[in-house]
Amino acid sequence: MAIIVTFDLPGAGQELYDAVIARVTDGRGFARFADVGDPGLVSHAAGPVDGGFRVTEVWESAEALEAHAKTFGPILADLGHADLQPTIIPAHNVVVR
Structure with missing residues (x-):
């Protein structure tokens, strides 16, 4: 079943987001x-x-x-956001274009 996941990063800005994305991509050999x-x-x-x-x-x-979290979780922890807990709900409908 599809799920919708929301991560709120209180007190954080685009800088933290960009740092996480850079580590996820660079650490795995991707440009974007x-x-x-x-x-x-x-x-x-x-x-x-x-x-x-x-x-x-x-x-x-x-x-x-959960599989993705094995990569993402340690990066957040290293950047000082180990306590981040997402909100997860079942998806009733998903539209992909």
Whole structure:
């Protein structure tokens, strides 16, 4: 079942987001995050919100997200955000164009 995952980064800005993305891509030999192609990632969007930054993703399953977290989690921990807990809800509908 598809899931919608929202990461809120209070007190953080685009700098943290860009640092995480740089490590995810550079550490795996990709020039852009769009090229990473993690199995199960349907969509990814990020942008500023009052008091921080938000990332919203759609994953094909919780298992696909968990596999990605093995790469993403240690990077966040290294950057001082180990306590980040996403909000996860089941997707009722997903439209991909």
